Amino acid sequence: MENRRRILVVDDEGPIRRVIEMKLKNRGYDVLTATNGLDGLEIIHTEKPDVVITDIMMPKMDGKSLCEQTNSLKQQRPFLTIVMTCRISPEERSWIARMKNTVLMEKPFSPSKLLEEVEAYFRR
């Protein structure tokens, strides 16, 4: 049980959080949740999740800042970040390309594709 993979879901929208949480829990992952980037940041530092799934537009701290502030952590301890956004613009692509181990997923997202992405990461 100690080796269970840990995944953090950061999104201010309850239903989205809930759906992702359920899908991941059903596959046996430990799921942590946060409703904004600031809380997410703290959890990343304290709980050290293996995957972070984050929205971009959120109160207190947005997903972009969260990625930027956690990017250097990946040098010591690699983890995957999945950024979910409503509109994939060239600017968004370019800052995400600068982040280590970070992928983009378009909203409205498909829960099954999200799960595939996570499982593919753990298979690697």
Place this chain on the structure above:
Amino acid sequence: MQEHLKELEGFLTSLSQISRLSFEIHDEQGLVVSASAPCTRKPDPSEIRDLSAEILRRGNNQRAFSCRQGALFGAPIWIGERVVGSLIAYDADPPGETKSSSEAEEGGRRVAQMESFLDQMARLLEEKCALQREIEEITDELSRSFEDLNLYARIAAQIRALRFSEAMLRNLMQEVLASMDADLAFAVLPQKTVRPVMVVRPGIADRVEDWDSFSEALLRSIPEKAPSLEENYFIVNHSQKTAVFRDLHPDPYRFLLVRVMYNQESYGWLGVVSFRFEEIFRQSELRVLTSMAEQLAAVIANTNLYRDLERFMINMVRSLVCAIEAKDVYTRGHSERVHGYCKRMADRLGLDEAQQESLLWASLLHDIGKIGIPERILNKPGKLTEKEFQRIKDHPKKGFVILKPLEPLSESMPSILHHHERYDGGGYPDGLKGEEIPLAARIIAVADTFDAMTSTRAYRSAKSVQEAVAIMDQVSGSQLDPRLVDVFKEIIMKEKDVPSPCQDPTVERVG
């Protein structure tokens, strides 16, 4: 039992500390939650197991007596019609042997209280389980809605491309196959010239079967009348239940067909088939497929309209060109031929669709400005006067002015205006030079020059292809773009099957 009952462990532990009661929750597999007050003796686990089994079997409150622990109480936990577990409580500090009648009475009252308390606790647990289950169901439904929404978004993105094509249809069917986790997805649109599109799940692709005939047979077997056909779909959840469909395939399957229809006009069907029965077709899947069929039908209708309009426009243009050429007996068919040469050059040069389109319109219309030139000048056999030549030289500008109000031709306008520019800058109307001249105008100039030489004109007879090519070589680089002359020569030599004047064309170019 439900894992979330574990969350109650903390609550039951606190309760056991203040009440000096110990609690256990069991399900068919055994102990799920245990909450005991500290420093308690425990009854023999087998005693509790037996009690729980009895509760699960009978579905009512049970009592047992443990010699170590005294009385054990248990109540069933129900979910709907089923007993899913038992809630068991016992005294952490069992009283000693019952001695007096007042103690026995006290014991009896305690039992009654205990049972009523346990019942209430069990109801609470049931409620929690039911709520949890409901949340899970809602979340599950929400998750499916997200999948649908995602599919809608992707389909909308595909359809935004607006032009109907086989590739677009194939993409759509791939999306449907993946999102519905079906085995086959197909689109049959007999009204369109496209072939039926069939996509097959990889797992089933190695089965050597003629899926096209199967889908055709399915469509043929739709009954004349069915209530769902009023709403443009037809669904069969188990093929074995209907003789017609049972006979179409030895394996049982289920399928969903949706009619592609727009403004009362039917274009064909979309279909999804599955040989697996873990799931049924959901209402939301029907909705997605129906909405896709509607959008597809609208795109087809639009594309048809667009094609009609385009055909109408091109015919208008051809009539217009005929009208001008009728004035000039020597140039009949010239624009069509230039158009033909330009098309082959565009293919050879690998121009993109937009570039090709504007070039081809311009090639047809490049001489439209001649409409304003009197026939006596156009058909004059002798040399033109300076004034007459000036009228002729005005035709690119006139064409430009005539066509300018036509927005759809805006991309073609620069090449109509500049098709008489020379590569060395000595042409008209603006004296543009080299790459300043739009590519399409330079292409038209090459084709125009060649056709002018190889057809009879008022002032001279037609030259042979070889003669024309030789002259084009002479003006390559001065009048015409040399790169384009080379491309044109390649095309024309191959087509006319004219033996090249020199075996090695590079030597000729050097010469």
